[in-house]
Amino acid sequence: EVQLLESGGALVQPGGSLRLSCAASGFTFSNYGMAWVRQAPGKGLEWVSTISGSGGNTHYADSVKGRFTISRDNSRNTLYLQMNSLRAEDTAVYSCARDVGAGDHFFDYWGQGTLVTVSS
Amino acid sequence: DFVMTQTPLSSPVTLGQPASISCRSSQSLVHSDGNTYLSWLQQRPGQPPRLLIYKISNRFSGVPDRFSGSGAGTDFTLKISRVEAEDVGVYYCMQATHFPRTFGQGTKVEIK
Numbered sequence: 069e070v071q072l073l074e075s076g077g078a079l080v081q082p083g084g085s086l087r088l089s090c091a092a093s094g095f096t097f098s099n100y101g102m103a104w105v106r107q108a109p110g111k112g113l114e115w116v117s118t119i120s121g122s123g124g125n126t127h128y129a130d131s132v133k134g135r136f137t138i139s140r141d142n143s144r145n146t147l148y149l150q151m152n153s154l155r156a157e158d159t160a161v162y163s164c165a166r167d168v169g170a171g172d173h174f175f176d177y178w179g180q181g182t183l184v185t186v187s188s
Numbered sequence: 189d190f191v192m193t194q195t196p197l198s199s200p201v202t203l204g205q206p207a208s209i210s211c212r213s214s215q216s217l218v219h220s221d222g223n224t225y226l227s228w229l230q231q232r233p234g235q236p237p238r239l240l241i242y243k244i245s246n247r248f249s250g251v252p253d254r255f256s257g258s259g260a261g262t263d264f265t266l267k268i269s270r271v272e273a274e275d276v277g278v279y280y281c282m283q284a285t286h287f288p289r290t291f292g293q294g295t296k297v298e299i300k
Binding site: 103105112113114115118127129130163165167168171172173174175176177178179180181 | 219221223225227229231236237238239242243248278280282284285287288289290291292293294
């Protein structure tokens with residue numbers, strides 16, 4: 069069974085940093101791209117970043133480019149999102165999702181999410 | 189960016205009746221490989237999103253056959269043939285043909 073479990077969400081002050089993790093199980097992690105998607109309170113879904121299975125290719129939304137870094141450790145089956153220079157508008161539930169890859173492009177499994185609150 | 193516009197934003201439906209959601213992209217979603225990476229997601233209250241349909245019309249594993257997807261190019265539709273109580277939630281279309289990946293605003297399906 070595919071499982072994705074996010075952690076690391078917290079209350080942080082504007083300008084601060086946070087690292088989120090997504091522990092994956094139930095599939096061969098290195099064979100799949102992974103993504104982070106966020107959802108501000110009461111709002112819709114916003115794609116944040118995607119990383120390839122090898123970690124060699126990454127993409128970012130303009131709203132986070134230069135501030136957030138996606139990475140992965142395939143030996144630990146874990147995806148990360150390093151968030152720096154956080155702003156109030158980054159407040160959201162952050163979920164990881166599996167990008168089915170292998171020449172296809174859609175998110176087939178999603179985690180429950182972890183809440184990041186940016187406030188003084 | 190590829191703007192995804194959903195209509196309606198709210199859809200009150202009687203149990204057992206059909207529902208239909210439209211999703212329009214600002215540009216063609218046909219990938220250079222010939223596929224169209226348009227998917228539909230369901231988000232029940234308090235739950236993470238769940239994949240329903242991928243590549244326009246393919247039902248994901250475990251998705252009831254009352255859900256169907258259709259369309260091409262820039263215009264796509266999700267249909268629920270007979271709405272059940274468990275279908276209440278917000279439905280999103282999403283394109284993964286181009287970066288940045290983009291979602292529609294969401295359509296709230298509720299029971300009348």
